[in-house]
Amino acid sequence: SADLIAEPDSLADIDQNKIINYAIDNQLDVYRSNSGLYYRIDKEGEGDQLQWGDRVSAHYRAYTLDGKEFDNSYKKARPLKFYVGNMIPGFNEGLQLLKPRAKALALIPSGLAYGDMGVQISEEEYLIPPNEVIVFEVEVLEKLKSAQ
Numbered sequence: 001s002a003d004l005i006a007e008p009d010s011l012a013d014i015d016q017n018k019i020i021n022y023a024i025d026n027q028l029d030v031y032r033s034n035s036g037l038y039y040r041i042d043k044e045g046e047g048d049q050l051q052w053g054d055r056v057s058a059h060y061r062a063y064t065l066d067g068k069e070f071d072n073s074y075k076k077a078r079p080l081k082f083y084v085g086n087m088i089p090g091f092n093e094g095l096q097l098l099k100p101r102a103k104a105l106a107l108i109p110s111g112l113a114y115g116d117m118g119v120q121i122s123e124e125e126y127l128i129p130p131n132e133v134i135v136f137e138v139e140v141l142e143k144l145k146s147a148q
Contacts, residue, residue: 003032011131012036015109018133022065022107030107033097037090038107045102045140050095054084055144058095061137070119070127070134079141088113091136100143106136 004020005013019038023030030038050056057079063069073080084095090112098104110116110131118130128134 012109012111015111015131015133018065019107019109022133022135028105028107030105033093035090035093035112036109037093037112039094039097040105041097041102042105043101043103045099047100047143049097049099050084050140050143052085052092052096055081055146056084056095056100057081057141057144059139059141063135064128065133065135081144090134091138094136094138095140098138098140100140103139104137106138108134108136110134 001020001024004017008014008017016036019030022028023038028040030040032038059073059079060071061069061074062071085092087095088108090106090108093112094104094106094108110133113132113134114128114130116130118126118132119128121127
C-alpha cells in the first residue's frame, strides 16, 4: 500500500492504484518492475529464464480486474505456441522473468496492455475496453525449438 498515489494525475498513476488496490483486496503479494508491471511468481520453473525471441508453449487465463475473462487456453484444451516478443508488452516483459515450467500472475497496466485502443469486437462492443488493466495467469509448459 506504500505505492498508492494520493493524487494520481496520469493514467499510469490511476492504473497503479487500481493494481495495488486489487492486490490488497485479493491478498496478493506482488512485485513491481520499473515499467509498472506487477507480478507474482507462483512456481519458479527450471532451467534458464526465457528471453526475447524464445518460442514457448504456455497455458494462460486472461481477464480484467472485475473478473471478466476474455481468453483462456485451458478451456480451449490447447496451449498457445508463440514467440516471446509477439505478445503485448506487459506479457512479453513478464515472460522474461520466468523459466520453463514456471507459473505466474501478471497485473498489466493499460499502457503495457491494449492501451487506448482496447480490443473492439464490433462497432459498439469491446472485448477489452480502452485503458483497461488486465490480469494474466500463465503457466510456461516448455521452451520449444524455433521450427516446432
